[in-house]
Structure formats: structure tokens, C-alpha cells
Amino acid sequence: MKAAVVVFPGSNCDRDLAVAFERAGFEVAMVWHKESALPAGVDIVGVPGGFSYGDYLRCGAIAAQSPICKAVVEHANRGGYVIGICNGFQVLTETGVLPGALLRNAGLKYICRSVDLKVTTADSVFTEGYCAGDVISVPIAHHDGNYFGDAETIAKLQGEDRIAFTYCDNPNGAMADIAGILSQNRRVLGMMPHPERAADAAHGGTDGVAVFRALTGIVATA
């Protein structure tokens, strides 16, 4: 099983994500943003958290136009698995792989603390290690995590059971308390909270491990 972790200038959760993949049994390749292709045989791509390109223009906007992102979009369009965390989620919405956008937190503050999330669906390779309704504690660390979609987008996400996680106590104003969403084929997950920062006892909790452990069930698709 092979995972690729994309590294942009300004990424700062890339190595944490790589460790989480490795602990789950993946061979991990770090892929620099200027590369135009993913390594052969990659099963899943991780788009990490951080401040790609300094968050200039809009969070994730410039990263979304980088050479490697074109390859990530193609991988997703071919039915490949992708997980985007925090800035990675922002990048995936900017590429259009996931719907909606992430706005500035409603309270304007950067928020860095653990929050309780409800697992809204167990019907995805990312969440099948949980039961729907489970409450898990995972850190958030963002300034722009306020999920926005128009009424049609939100209704579609709800109707298609594509909301993966919701906040138990909404910290940022996100619509419908959305913390993470799935693509239509359920193979792309974008989430603001950081499961890779809740993946070792030394992190203070291991509620995020199931996200990565469940991924070992995927077979090569791309």
C-alpha cells in the first residue's frame, strides 16, 4: 500500500501525516509541489495542513493551481483516494474536487484546541472504523475553517450522506456544523480537524487513528 503526501511551501503537517500513514502500514512518498506526476502505484494521496503559499490570495488557492495538484485532481477523477486535512481541505475545495469553500472563522480568531466531533457516517473507507454517532476528540488549528456551501450544496451533502464529521459544539460558524465532507464517490475526504494529531498516545489522544487504520482496507485503484 502506497501513500503520497504532497508538500507545498508552507505545509507544516506533512510529516505528521506521513507518520500516521506509516503507522497504518503504508509506504509513504513525499511529493514536492513542483512535481507534475504522482509516484506510480499510489493508492491514496494526502494533502496536509499548513499554510501553503502563505495563505496568499485565499487559503489553498495558489496551491490548487500547482503542478502536483493537477495530478491529484486527475487521481481523484480516476476514482483514486484522497484525504485533505485542514489546509488540504481548503486546497481540495479550491480545485473543485470537493464542493463549497472555507471562510474566515465567524469569531475571527485562530482556534487551536481539541474539539468533539460526531462521526456522521461510517459509510466511507475513512470512517468505517467508527460507528455513526460516535463522538471523538480531535484537534483543530485553523483561522479559516468556516465551511460554506449554498443551500443546494448543503442539501445535497445531507441527502447523499456525505457529511463525514460534524462539530458537537460548532467553533467556527461552519454551516450545518460541518467539519468534514466526502466526494460523491466517497473516495475523497476533506476535513478541518487533524486526525493525524490524534494518532499517538503522546498526542494526548488516539481518536484519529481509525481514519488511517481503516484506509489499509483499500485496494489499488488508480
Added chain:
Amino acid sequence: MKARVHVMLKEGVLDPQGEAVRHALGAMGFDKVSGVRQGKVIDLTLAADSSEADVTDMCEKLLANTVIESYSIELL
């Protein structure tokens, strides 16, 4: 050729920064302000044979996120 692009959050999209500015103005005694929306201005210096269509393309692909933002183009 120069062009100026204005990017604003769409109506109906919460603008917490604009709200914070509105609160600050109110606290300073500017009590006639009922709303503030904050946006971006982007000035482009372009080759002479550029067209407004080129700038529109740039707005659609990068300068604005049309999920949440609207834009207008001014050729200077």
C-alpha cells in the same frame, strides 16, 4: 495596459471581518454605519494586446473563488 479587479464576498456570505470593522466604527462614534463589507483590489499590469476576456479568465480560475466571491473588472 492595466486592469483593476475588485473581489467581494457575495451577498449572503457572512463577512466577519467587515462585521468587526462595523463594530469598531460604531464604538468610535460613527453611528451612521449600518453595514461594512470588506473586499480585495488587485491591480494587474498586462501586455498591450490583452483583453478583458483574459482578465475574466484569470478571475474565474484564480483571482476569485466564485463559490463565495463575486468580481468586477475595470480596465484602466
